[in-house]
Amino acid sequence: MRRINIGELNINQKPVKEYFSLELFGLVDGSNISLPVALISNQDGPIVTIIAAQHGNEWNGSYVADTLYNSLILDDVVGRIIILPIANPPAFLQKGRVSSFDYIDMNRTFGFVKRRKPTEHLAKIIFEEFVLKSDYLVDLHSGGPGQYLPIVEVYNSKRIDLALSFNLDKAMVVKKDVGSIILNAEKNGVQSFSIEAGRALKINYDYAELLLKGLTNFLKATGVLKSKPVVKENQTLYKGKTVVPSTISGFFKTELKLGQKVKKGDVLAKIKPFFKSEPTEIINTTNGTVIYLRYEELISEGESIVHIAY
């Protein structure tokens, strides 16, 4: 792979379809942090940045980003598509949500002044060199100790029409966590979308195919790809979601399935604390649809069991 120093980065070159390793900064031992970047640029038009694996154990996004790069034809592009398939290389190499360099969650670092640790430094470069120069941002994620049905989340409700162009059947306006990339990109006028699909350390190839089609259609909707988008009708637009945390710690069991409709009063899970003979039932308080479900069988008090969209 070609190596380019950050000082020599030029995202305005065109026409070009290439990927390269961007050399960012040195660590204390003299080794370098580098970032894989793909640039597809042709004619004048919007700039779309697609980023995956801020959390290094979320492989669905990296796989989809890679597949998307290979599927794009330069002649179809009117503008620039920037793909960062592995936004957090140290965490990706360690197959962890965060890296052991500093244990910092990259998607909680945006918008803060403090920039001391490698993950913060990396995030700052990604934000300044790519996100702030973009018209649109797509940030790809998967679940951690649980699994998501594919869903588009936006922070700004004006983005709903474009969110539906992903054709994932589910979209929602959410309050994103402080420090998240889409919240801070929106504050800077970049139209931003976050996609959740599947679970960590797994590639769900069915979801990946859905996401690839969805991303391609979204790129058409932004105008950066030439052909006309086709937006599915009757998609579900959720008003919000209830995240149900566990009230106790212990061994976790559930009979729920992803996509299942649940009612108030339903048993969501049973959790048996250590050295107690009987489990405690977690009772539902929201009517809605299960869009995220825990599979990890150990749970600590406060960790989430299920997300119910309504």
Ligand SMILES: [Zn+2]
């Ligand atoms: Zn994530």
